[in-house]
Amino acid sequence: MIVALIGIALVVISLRFFLGPEAAATAFGVPSTTSGMDTGAYLSVKAIRDLASALIIFALIALGDAQALGWVTLAMSIIPVGDAAIVARRGGHPALSYAMHGGTAVVAAAAGLVLVLGG
Template identity: 45%
Template sequence: MLAYGLAIALDLFIVFIGARFLLQPEAAAAGYGVPSPRGAYLSVKGVRDLTYGILGLCLLAFAGAEAAGWFMLVVAIAPFGDTVIVLRNGGTRATAFGIHFATAVVVLISAALLFAV
């Protein structure tokens, strides 16, 4: 149950982040860790995150733990990339590692737990 619970929590969290980028783009961008331009970029990020979260939930519901594990393994690339983006664009190391890198690690743990089911 831990594997499914963690995966569901992560998927719902990324749905929340995506919705926040669509509904409160400036606040969401500030939480991301780097200044960002107004406009389409923030909406694109919102749609991307919302899609990732919904896809993860669908995989859990309809394809099972192994498919969801592969999804988590691949989708961990995004927060690792976010870590690099924050570091290369003037964000703090605390945000880069404390939010984005830590998220990537938790997503990888989720993948491992799903593979173990």
């Protein structure tokens, strides 16, 4: 199931932001800066957000409610749309913004629709 793979990917991303925040930020599309501000807190917020999103997905999978999982996945597809906008606004590489984050949004929305429509 594609939604389970999304959940697993979110756990991996979350761990990466906890264990190697600077490298993870660069891979996200917006490298952290050392301009006197401790960016570690902000990067940890991203890690927690992704981990919580994964746990919600896994909980809904465990409950076996495909309709609820579909609606939640559809709602959560706004997260990578926001991520794409953040990367684009902060001078990140456009291809990374649109391909990685935009592609993730499309896959999440499509998977959510399939679940909602009972496919």
